[in-house]
Amino acid sequence: MRSKILLVSCVVLLSILQIGMTGIAQQQKILVVAITGEPEITELNPVRMTTTYYTAEAYPGLIGWDKDGVVVPDLAKTWDISPDGLTYTFHLRDGLKWSDGQPLTSDDVLFTIKMLTEQSEFWYYLWAPIQVPKAATVTGYAIMPGAVTTPDPQTVVMKLPSPSATFFINAAGWSVLPRHYYEGMNLTAGNPDLSTYVASGPFIPREKVAGDRLVYVANPNYYSGKPALDEVIFKVYRDSTAADIALESGEAGMFPNVPGQDVPALQKVPNLQIGTEQNQVNIYITFNHHQKLADGSTNPVSKLEVRKAIAMSVDLDNILNSSLNGYYKLANQIQVSNMGYLGKSVTNTSIPTPEYPYDPAVAAKLLDAAGYPADASGNRMSLSFVMSSGGRTGSTSSLKMMQLIQSRLQAVGIKLDLIVLDEASARQRIRLQAPPKDWNMALWSISSSPDPDTNAYFMVSTLAGNGDAGGWNVGGYFNPIVNDLTVLGENTTGVDKRVAIYQRISGIAHDELAVLELYYQTEVLAWNKMFQGFILGLGNPMHDYWGALKAQSLAQVTLVEATSTTSTTETSSMTPGTGFDYTTIGAVVVVLVIVIGAAVFLARRRSAKKT
Amino acid sequence: MAVAIALIFVVGTLNFVLVHLVPGGPGAILLNNPRMSPSAKDAVLRSFGLDKPLQEQYVLYLAGLVTGNWGTSYFFLEPAFDVIASRIPATLLLMVPSLILTILIGIVLGVLAARRPFTYVDRFLSAFSFFFYAMPAFWLGFVLLTVFALFLDVLPAAGMSSITVSGFDMIDYLRHLILPMTTLTLVNIANFSLLVRASLVEVLDQNYITTARGKGLPERLVFYRHALRNGLLPTVTMIGLFVGFILTGAILTETVFSWPGLGLLTFDSILRRDYPIVLGLFFIFSVMIIASNLVTDLIYGLLDPRITYD
Numbered sequence: 011m012r013s014k015i016l017l018v019s020c021v022v023l024l025s026i027l028q029i030g031m032t033g034i035a036q037q038q039k040i041l042v043v044a045i046t047g048e049p050e051i052t053e054l055n056p057v058r059m060t061t062t063y064y065t066a067e068a069y070p071g072l073i074g075w076d077k078d079g080v081v082v083p084d085l086a087k088t089w090d091i092s093p094d095g096l097t098y099t100f101h102l103r104d105g106l107k108w109s110d111g112q113p114l115t116s117d118d119v120l121f122t123i124k125m126l127t128e129q130s131e132f133w134y135y136l137w138a139p140i141q142v143p144k145a146a147t148v149t150g151y152a153i154m155p156g157a158v159t160t161p162d163p164q165t166v167v168m169k170l171p172s173p174s175a176t177f178f179i180n181a182a183g184w185s186v187l188p189r190h191y192y193e194g195m196n197l198t199a200g201n202p203d204l205s206t207y208v209a210s211g212p213f214i215p216r217e218k219v220a221g222d223r224l225v226y227v228a229n230p231n232y233y234s235g236k237p238a239l240d241e242v243i244f245k246v247y248r249d250s251t252a253a254d255i256a257l258e259s260g261e262a263g264m265f266p267n268v269p270g271q272d273v274p275a276l277q278k279v280p281n282l283q284i285g286t287e288q289n290q291v292n293i294y295i296t297f298n299h300h301q302k303l304a305d306g307s308t309n310p311v312s313k314l315e316v317r318k319a320i321a322m323s324v325d326l327d328n329i330l331n332s333s334l335n336g337y338y339k340l341a342n343q344i345q346v347s348n349m350g351y352l353g354k355s356v357t358n359t360s361i362p363t364p365e366y367p368y369d370p371a372v373a374a375k376l377l378d379a380a381g382y383p384a385d386a387s388g389n390r391m392s393l394s395f396v397m398s399s400g401g402r403t404g405s406t407s408s409l410k411m412m413q414l415i416q417s418r419l420q421a422v423g424i425k426l427d428l429i430v431l432d433e434a435s436a437r438q439r440i441r442l443q444a445p446p447k448d449w450n451m452a453l454w455s456i457s458s459s460p461d462p463d464t465n466a467y468f469m470v471s472t473l474a475g476n477g478d479a480g481g482w483n484v485g486g487y488f489n490p491i492v493n494d495l496t497v498l499g500e501n502t503t504g505v506d507k508r509v510a511i512y513q514r515i516s517g518i519a520h521d522e523l524a525v526l527e528l529y530y531q532t533e534v535l536a537w538n539k540m541f542q543g544f545i546l547g548l549g550n551p552m553h554d555y556w557g558a559l560k561a562q563s564l565a566q567v568t569l570v571e572a573t574s575t576t577s578t579t580e581t582s583s584m585t586p587g588t589g590f591d592y593t594t595i596g597a598v599v600v601v602l603v604i605v606i607g608a609a610v611f612l613a614r615r616r617s618a619k620k621t
Numbered sequence: 622m623a624v625a626i627a628l629i630f631v632v633g634t635l636n637f638v639l640v641h642l643v644p645g646g647p648g649a650i651l652l653n654n655p656r657m658s659p660s661a662k663d664a665v666l667r668s669f670g671l672d673k674p675l676q677e678q679y680v681l682y683l684a685g686l687v688t689g690n691w692g693t694s695y696f697f698l699e700p701a702f703d704v705i706a707s708r709i710p711a712t713l714l715l716m717v718p719s720l721i722l723t724i725l726i727g728i729v730l731g732v733l734a735a736r737r738p739f740t741y742v743d744r745f746l747s748a749f750s751f752f753f754y755a756m757p758a759f760w761l762g763f764v765l766l767t768v769f770a771l772f773l774d775v776l777p778a779a780g781m782s783s784i785t786v787s788g789f790d791m792i793d794y795l796r797h798l799i800l801p802m803t804t805l806t807l808v809n810i811a812n813f814s815l816l817v818r819a820s821l822v823e824v825l826d827q828n829y830i831t832t833a834r835g836k837g838l839p840e841r842l843v844f845y846r847h848a849l850r851n852g853l854l855p856t857v858t859m860i861g862l863f864v865g866f867i868l869t870g871a872i873l874t875e876t877v878f879s880w881p882g883l884g885l886l887t888f889d890s891i892l893r894r895d896y897p898i899v900l901g902l903f904f905i906f907s908v909m910i911i912a913s914n915l916v917t918d919l920i921y922g923l924l925d926p927r928i929t930y931d
Contacts, residue, residue, distance in 0.1 A: 047891065052698050060654060131661035132654050150660050166635065196801060201698055217787075220707050221881020222780045247779045248876045248885065251763055255771045258780040400892060434645030434894045442649055456655075468655050480662075482655040598773075613741050 021507050025049045039569040040241045041541055043559065044253035044262040048246050050223045054204065054215050056187050057130040057197035067226060067242070067561050068209035069185030072100050072119070072166075075460065077547025077557060079350050081179075085114070085186055085210070085233070086166075095173035100166045100182065107231040108188050109207075109214045116160035121189035123181070127153050129198055136184050136298075139174040148198055173503045179352075179460045186210065212237045212565035222246055238543075238568040257282065257536055260460065264537035264544075267561055270335030270407055276536045283539050287546040287557040288339050288348050290458040291402060291531035296485040296522070300446030310391050311450050315380035317523040319367040319373040319452075323422045330529055333411035337534050340364060341527035343516040344465045346458045348530070348548055351512075352505050356462045358513040361520045365527055373422050382423075391422035397428065398436035399451035407471075408453065411528075426451075438606070444479040445486050454484060454525075462512040463499055470515065470524045471496040487524040543567040626687075628911065633686050638680055641895060645673060647695050647894040669695055686904060688731040690830040692897035696890075701897035705883070705905065707791035711781055712882035716871060719796065724860060726806065727813025728853070734814065735821035735852070736844060748813065754811035762804045762877035768801060775798055801878040805871065809863070816859055821852035854925060861917025865910045 053064045074084035086100040106114035128136050128147035137153065144152035159167045170177060191208040204215050212234070213226035224244040230236045245262060248251035250269050256262040258279050268276060268284075276282055297311045310316045330338050338349060342363040345356045376386070382390040397412060398404040409430065416426040429449070431439060440452045458465050467473060469483035471493050477486045492515055500509040519525065535558050537544065545563040557563065648671065652662045666672045670681065670692070684690050691701040734746040753761070770778040777783065777797050786793045824830065825848050833843045872884035879885075882900060890898040 039786065044643060049884075050696050050697060055698070058698060060651075131657060131664050134661070135656045135658070148664060150664075199698070219782070219881070220704075221711070222782065223784065225784075228824050242714075245784065246879050246881075248879045249759075249763075251927050252766060252779050252877060252879060256764050259774050259778060261770070261778050354748065368912040432645070432892055434647075434892065435643070436645070437649040437653065438645035475659075476655075480652070504630070609745070613745075617737065617740060617742075 038240045039238065041264060041564075041567065041569075042243045042256075042262045044068070044244050044247045044256055044265040045244050046247060046250055046253060046267065048221060049218075051201045051218055052203075054207070054218075054613045055197050055201045056133075056185060057126065057190070058132070059202070060132060062185070064224065064244070065185055066211075066217065067213040067559075067564060068207070068211045068215060068351070069187060070211050070561055071184050071186060072182040072268070073179075074104075074183075074562065075548060076562075077545050079348060079460065079472075079548045081460075086182065089182065096170045098168040098170075098178065098181070099169075102164045102166070104164070104375075106210065106233055108191070108230045109209050109231050109232065110191075112190055112208075113163070114186070114188070114210050115163035116166040117163070118189050119160050119166045119186050120160050121193065123158055123188040124153050125136065125187065125197075126184075127151055130282070133184070136180040137177075138180075139170050139172070139177050140168060142249075148156065155222070160275070173501070175500055175503050176461050176463055177506055183460065192281075211561045213242050213561075220240060232565060234562075234565055237565045239564070242564060244392050258537070260538065263541050264535065266533060266535045268534040268536050270337045270534065273335060273337070273534055273536075281539050282536050285535045285537075285544070286337060286532050287535065287548045288530055288532045289556065289557070290346050290349050290548065291321055292341060292344065292346050292458060292469075293403060293408075293453070293455045293528045293531060294344075295470075295526040295528060296440075296452050296454040297448050297487070297525065298447055298452075298485045299487045299524075302446055304446055304448040309446070309450060310380070310382060311393065313380050314523060315376045317526070318366060319376040319380070319422065320419065320424065321523060321526050322369045322373040323424070324418045325368040326364050326528065328430070329411055329414040329418070333407050333414060333531070334532075335498060337532045338529040339532055341529050342520070343527060344469050344519050344525070345462055345512060345516055346465070346530050347437055349458045350462060350463075351460065351462050351509055354505055354509045356509050356516075357513050358516040358520070363515065365520060365523075370418075370422050377422065377424075377553050387467055388423050388523065389425060392425040392427060393419075393450040394427045394429060394448070395451045395453070396436060396439055396449045397430055398433045398440075399430050400433035401436075402455045402457075403453045404433060404436075412453065441482070441484050445477070447484075447486075452484060456482065462508070463496070466492075466496050466499060466512055466515045469585075471499065481577045485525070487517060487519075487522075489522065489524075492518055540570055541567055542570055629686055630683065632904060632907040632911075633683050633900075636900055636907070637682055639644070640899055641675065643872060643894075647896060650893050651695055669693065673814050679885055682900060685828055691901040691904075694898050695895045696893055697895075697898075701901045704898060705901050707888070708881060708883050708886050712871065712884065713879060714781070714794065715798065715801055715805070715875070715880055715882055717800045719809075719871075720860075722802065722806045722862065723809045723863075724813055724856075727810045728817050728856065730810065730814035731817025731821065732849065734818040735825070738818075738822055738825075742832075743818070745819070750811035750814045756808060758804055758808045758873045761808060762801070765804060766877065781880055781913070796880075797880075801874045801880050804874050812859060812863065815855060817852065817856055820855045821848060824848045824852040824927040827851075850924070854921070857920055857924065861913045864913040865906070911922050 043093050049064050053061060056065060056069070057079050058617070059065060070084045072084060072086035072089070074082050078083050085106060086508065087103045088101045090099045092098070100119070102114070102116060108114055122136050127137055127141055128149060128151065131149055134141070134149040134151055140157035141151040142154050143150060148446045154171070157169055161167060168181060188208045188210070191201070195202065204218055207215050209215070209229060212229055212232045214229050215224060216227045222248060226242040228237045228240050247256055247262070250272060253262065253265045254268070254272050254276060257265045257276070273284060277284055297317055298309055299312055301309055301312045303309050311320070327340055330340065340363055340428045342365045343358055343361045347357055350356060363558040384390050395412065413429055419426050439449065440454065456465060456469055467475060470483060470487055470489070471481060471494060472486070472488050473474055473493055475481055477488060479484045495511055499508055501513070502508050503513060521605060535546070543566045544558040547557045647669070648666060651665055663672065670678060682692070689702060693699065694704050697704045730746050730750065734743040737743050763909050766778055769776040776799055781794065781797050783793050802898065830843060830848055832848050834840070871882060872888055874880065875882050875884040876888070886898065887902050890902065
């Protein structure tokens with residue numbers, strides 16, 4: 011009887027393992043993208059979204075960016091800017107349609123600007139130059155009457171009261187939304203229904219399974235043509251190891267954020283391809299520039315000599331290579347190296363890389379000169395360092411990096427007390443705490459934009475309270491010249507003149523070590539070789555980071571047939587578990603049965619002998 | 622009824638205080654866009670009632686607990702109750718089978734060990750239990766993932782359902798359940814097997830067992846009819862306590878296997894300071910543990926005639 015039960019159980023178990031793995035009609039071309047953070051439904055709400063990862067595939071803007079950060083046409087085929095910089099005219103492509111077949115016209119552009127200006131506390135600022143106060147709206151702003159006109163369905167005209175250097179990128183780079191879908195919807199209190207979602211990009215979000223996946227389907231009305239893929243599914247794998255396993259087994263087709271330490275193992279997998287792309291994130295150490303801390307103690311890093319000594323005490327390239335497995339670009343200034351401005355490089359080439367040479371001997375002398383000689387134990391000072399365990403700067407690599415920096419600083423007598431907090435606590439302490447703050451240094455970051463004003467304004471200016479509690483200049487670095495230059499940059503419209511201004515700001519920030527630049531972030535991507543056509547490089551900077559996953563890239567990805575170099579687990583469908591091997595399973599089961607049977611037999615024999 | 626209300630008040634207050642004591646409120650996450658103006662930030666906080674004084678938020682929260690209005694999630698922009706409710710099935714679908722399997726296998730192993738105390742069987746089963754008890758759940762999860770999802774490629778690597786399946790499919794669900802359930806079961810078996818073994822060994826030493834044997838009853842009867850029922854009493858207590866343990870164990874397992882249950886929701890919501898969700902979850906967990914302990918006590922009263930309740 012027992013053996014019959016066992017036999018039936020084995021048959022049922024094997025059936026469960028097999029069923030669902032074979033026989034599924036595989037005519038759909040699906041790319042499963044492994045992601046480690048769950049996309050929230052609010053990220054598809056154009057008014058409430060805080061990031062634009064997930065609307066990037068659905069809503070192109072009037073302009074886009076190629077992989078090198080050069081502006082290219084998107085929904086607008088051409089545009090004109092009047093010589094006085096006050097009138098912007100955009101000409102939409104012919105025959106644009108939404109996914110439901112409705113025409114995409116200039117009226118949708120007007121609606122987008124109006125809706126986001128009046129309702130989105132997160133994005134209203136994009137059209138600031140053409141806004142007026144209006145208390146009745148959610149944001150307190152409305153579009154200036156007559157500022158945006160639509161003389162015909164293919165033309166949008168925007169008129170500014172005064173020139174604005176930032177307007178073109180902000181206004182034209184943002185997503186265009188469908189009036190006929192969103193009009194009347196209260197997006198401040200609820201989210202759109204994905205089952206009826208209307209989009210113009212290559213893929214339309216269609217279904218979200220809570221905690222599991224976000225499904226996009228191909229848009230047959232995309233202006234570049236229906237994508238080769240039928241679906242793109244962002245599937246949640248909460249741990250990167252699980253995502254690696256899914257990629258290797260074929261359950262996932264791409265993993266866009268491979269941790270550096272996982273790359274060597276994935277490189278050995280024959281059917282996977284590895285690529286890298288530098289995004290626009292700048293990771294740096296911010297110094298507290300106040301002379302005294304919140305507890306009244308003197309703040310050593312407020313002295314330039316101490317900051318220089320810290321910079322020269324760490325061999326950054328080696329440290330980053332060790333902690334990030336070589337996947338980084340060594341930073342040397344506040345403007346990210348791959349983010350040009352309208353085709354011009356903003357990099358200040360006079361700033362060396364690394365910013366300061368590694369020279370602990372000189373660092374020690376600087377500390378002596380600054381009034382921090384070493385005591386009998388070799389200690390000079392203790393500094394506190396705050397960092398997050400989550401978000402952009404929170405990872406095991408970041409922690410390893412800081413531990414290496416800590417050990418190098420210890421060698422010159424600086425004891426660094428690492429304070430690692432969860433993301434919310436870290437942000438509270440680093441950014442929201444009122445100056446002068448209670449820490450000496452912190453790990454911080456910024457996501458650059460195609461306008462160099464972003465990094466200059468937010469990293470090193472104190473304009474509009476940016477150096478106070480809640481500002482992004484969390485260390486409170488202050489230089490009135492930098493503030494003046496930043497204002498000048500915002501009001502200068504010539505590309506070359508603007509670039510020169512921001513290069514000068516970068517130079518001052520470097521000379522005064524406003525921040526210690528660490529690296530510009532590099533993403534490592536791994537994908538199954540059956541998917542071809544990814545365009546690696548800069549993402550759409552208005553839409554966060556993913557280069558290979560931005561709309562123009564995904565729109566042209568194709569699924570090729572399995573080759574002899576691919577593993578036997580692959581099929582064109584990328585469904586899980588299609589490499590079932592009866593032989594291996596049978597062998598494992600037989601071995602287990604023999605081992606357990608032998609153990610039971612021996613045990614019974616011994617018991618019998620004892621009695 | 623009065624006790625229930627008092628309990629809700631105490632639990633709710635404790636949860637509210639604990640959550641708000643943690644540094645870094647929702648503003649640290651919600652208002653991270655550096656371009657938001659002060660008025661925009663105020664508008665966001667106002668939309669969630671975060672501009673109100675803490676005392677007022679507390680009163681509204683307590684009133685909401687009773688009326689079922691647990692507020693709106695800052696991140697889902699949906700009623701917190703609905704968000705939590707949508708994840709409960711996933712957690713139950715993982716927890717209940719795991720709990721049942723853990724109890725059954727734990728009891729069976731404990732019984733097997735107790736029937737042959739201090740023999741190789743006993744030692745092997747105890748070692749087996751300790752081995753998995755000492756093993757971190759997330760590590761075991763990854764080992765199982767690597768073996769079955771990667772090397773053998775017979776089971777999925779993550780989630781509760783396949784991408785090609787819409788709606789609920791029993792076979793698909795079972796395939797996805799195998800690995801996380803096995804992980805949770807293996808690391809928790811020792812709690813029951815060792816307890817049952819120890820309890821039974823003690824019971825088998827009692828006078829009435831000696832009497833039963835002396836009367837000539839078969840050993841099987843002595844064991845299963847007389848010893849086992851008494852020996853399982855402590856296990857009932859353990860089951861009641863275990864509801865809480867398996868919830869916390871589920872958080873790690875849900876992370877490894879990306880199982881979209883309450884554990885992951887708790888973890889994410891705490892990090893994001895999504896107070897309505899966090900407070901709602903803590904309340905549910907508190908109620909579950911209180912209820913399971915109450916049920917345990919009642920069952921105890923049914924099983925053991927020596928115990929009576931007023």
